[in-house]
Structures are given as C-alpha cells and as structure tokens.
Amino acid sequence: MSSWMSAAPFAPNDKSCTDAGLLDLASRLNRQAAQVTGKLAPETADTLRRHMAVINSYYSNLIEGNRTLPHQIREAQRGNFEADPVARDKQIESLAHIAVQDWVASEKRTLDEVMSVGFIKELHHRFYKDLPEDLRKVHLAETGEVAWVEGGQFRTRGVKEGRHLPPEADNLENLMNQFCSEYKSPRHQGDKRLIAIAAAHHRFLWVHPFLDGNGRIVRLWTDAAFQAAGLESVGVWCLSRGLAIYSDKYKSNLAQADAVQQGQTDGRGPLSELGLTRFCRFVLDTAVDQVEYISGLLDLQSMKHRIEGYVVSRNDLKPAAKWVLYQGYIQGSLSRADALALTGEKEERTARRLLKKLREDGLLVAVDPKDSRSPLRWAVPEHAEPMYFPKLSPQ
Numbered sequence: 001m002s003s004w005m006s007a008a009p010f011a012p013n014d015k016s017c018t019d020a021g022l023l024d025l026a027s028r029l030n031r032q033a034a035q036v037t038g039k040l041a042p043e044t045a046d047t048l049r050r051h052m053a054v055i056n057s058y059y060s061n062l063i064e065g066n067r068t069l070p071h072q073i074r075e076a077q078r079g080n081f082e083a084d085p086v087a088r089d090k091q092i093e094s095l096a097h098i099a100v101q102d103w104v105a106s107e108k109r110t111l112d113e114v115m116s117v118g119f120i121k122e123l124h125h126r127f128y129k130d131l132p133e134d135l136r137k138v139h140l141a142e143t144g145e146v147a148w149v150e151g152g153q154f155r156t157r158g159v160k161e162g163r164h165l166p167p168e169a170d171n172l173e174n175l176m177n178q179f180c181s182e183y184k185s186p187r188h189q190g191d192k193r194l195i196a197i198a199a200a201h202h203r204f205l206w207v208h209p210f211l212d213g214n215g216r217i218v219r220l221w222t223d224a225a226f227q228a229a230g231l232e233s234v235g236v237w238c239l240s241r242g243l244a245i246y247s248d249k250y251k252s253n254l255a256q257a258d259a260v261q262q263g264q265t266d267g268r269g270p271l272s273e274l275g276l277t278r279f280c281r282f283v284l285d286t287a288v289d290q291v292e293y294i295s296g297l298l299d300l301q302s303m304k305h306r307i308e309g310y311v312v313s314r315n316d317l318k319p320a321a322k323w324v325l326y327q328g329y330i331q332g333s334l335s336r337a338d339a340l341a342l343t344g345e346k347e348e349r350t351a352r353r354l355l356k357k358l359r360e361d362g363l364l365v366a367v368d369p370k371d372s373r374s375p376l377r378w379a380v381p382e383h384a385e386p387m388y389f390p391k392l393s394p395q
Helices: 014-019 022-039 042-063 070-077 085-105 117-128 169-183 192-207 214-228 239-245 247-258 273-298 300-313 321-331 336-342 348-360 382-388
Strands: 137-139 146-148 364-366 376-378
Touching (some): 014 022, 014 273, 022 192, 042 070, 042 239, 042 247, 042 376, 070 085, 070 382, 085 117, 117 214, 169 192, 192 247, 192 273, 247 273, 300 382, 321 336, 321 348, 321 364
Antiparallel strands (some): 364 376
C-alpha cells in the first residue's frame, strides 16, 4: 500500500524557494495578474473569458494530442460537426472541456472547496459524462488490455506512465484526501500558496488518480486553485497556452520532478526537491509569460492601434467604426445612443447602418438579444482575433 509520504517533499522548502527565486516570481505573478484586472471593464473581462475558453480548451487538449483547431471548436459550438467520426469525437471532447470551464467559472469557490476530493472527482465526471465511447476507451500498453474510464471514479488498477509507476490503486481515496489536506494547509500562505499549487500540479500527476484524463483535469484544477487562492484575471490569460507552447519543457520538467532524491543535498523526502523546485519555477515562469503576453495586448494604446488596423483592413467599414469599437472595448458595452453618437454621422440612418454592419459582423453583440434597445457589448469574432490578439492561436 502506497503512503502519501512517498510523494515528499510536497513543496520546495524556504531555502529552495529563495535560491530559485520562487517567492519573487510568485509575487510578480500576483502583481501582474492584478494589473490585468485593472485594465479591463468587468464586461470586457467577461467577453475575454468567454473567448479564451475556446483557446484554453484548444491548448489543453493539444498537449494530449487533440489537434482540433479553435475554428473547428467554434463550428461545433454552433452545432456543425465534422463528417469524419474521429474528428467529430475530438470536437465533442473540446466542447466537454469548455463545459467544465464554464461550470468552474459559474460560482466563486473557496480554496477548501477546490482542494477536495469531491471537487476533483466532479471535474472528471463532468468532463467524461458526455464523451463518446471511443474516448472513454484506454489501451493498456503493458498488458494489451482495453479498459474503460468511469467519469468521476478513481482508477481501480495499476498503471504505468512512461518510466513512472504511480501508486497502486488500493489506497487512492486516502492518498487524494491527504493530497488535498496538504495543499490547503495554512502552512502555505500568501505568495507561497501559488508555489504550493504549482507543486500540487506535479504531485497530482504523480499520483495519477484517474485511469485517463489526468492531464486535462489537473490543468482545469490548477486554474480553479489559482483563482480560489486569489490570483486575479485567471481565464483572461491562459496557462495552458504556455504549457502547450513549451510542451517539451513541460513534459521534461514533469519527468524530472518524478525523480527520486539525488543525494543528501537534494531535500529530505523520497523524491527530488531540486526536480520539484525546477518544475515550480517552470510553471510560475510560464504563468508570468502568459500574463505579460495578454497584458501587453490589452494596453489601451496598443488595442486602439490594432482596432484601427482592423478597420483599415476592412474596406467595407467606415473609419468611424474604430471609435465605436474602441469605446466598446474600454467600457465593455455601449448604449445604442452612445454608439450612434460615436459614429459622428449627421444622418441617423447612416449611423444606424454602420451599427447594423458591426452587429452583423459580430463585432458588437446585443447584451439582451430579445430587447431591441439593449446595450451593445464589444465582442471578438473569429475573423477579428488575428488583428485584436496576434499569435493567440493558429488560424
């Protein structure tokens, strides 16, 4: 029977945190994530979170080999699925990821709630509950057997992940309860909490509690844990994007953190403290990288320039459209009267024609589609994404 102590150390010690610069990095992440929040009107932030849900699904699934592109995911959201059964199933998998993200975002949870076996199992259950049969089938390379994933249920058999042999299945409930107790412990306070969550990301995968889906679930769980720990603007920036871009480093750092203790200077637990410290550094570095990427794009002057560039590239849009879209970005939404005034048109009919065009193109969306006087919300249609957010995702 495996003991939770087999996963020690559970987080880098104070000396390791200082030597590796983890505290400074966690503080920087906290500060810069808060600055992103300060740049955005609440409605703009909500618009971006909805847009980023597709991006997050794309990148998290990409790490696991699902290459369904964002435009294919959006087609599936509209009910347009690929004719090929394999491609269709992968679209469904991408939608399942978004559905779980939406559930996580639907209410504010405490760290105690996120750090619970019930929450972790619910993430897995919600991800798997509507997946096609073929995506719940696991081929066990070591035995040649086929096994089936039960959503929300810990595995009931031993597995092998590369060179790593996760703990046996007979004690997983107890191990995961101890995992949750460790990472919600008051020992991890302030910026140290972010370091502990980065460490927990690895230790979750080291335990490998589910037969399949552990990677996607731990990335969803990490986002939820960061948010519950008070890290701001999670969902506007996308950790999974960075983990996918640096996928080779992600996987190699995970493997290094699996290593056993490398001599007397490598911590006091069975596993390598140096390996865990390097993994935490990688996760926090990647998070900062993604926050800085999105923060630069959300800068007012930078966004104004890109909106202007988009309007210029559209020969069918009047130049005044840039003022409507820019103010929409700043405020999140505009009253119809304000939107009409921003066009600068003397003729109301001409102004209404421009607003109608912006709505038809998805650049402005009625907050309440059933109300003809509803304010107009700034939006990011797929055709505008490359100009608004360069290099966010492949087109």
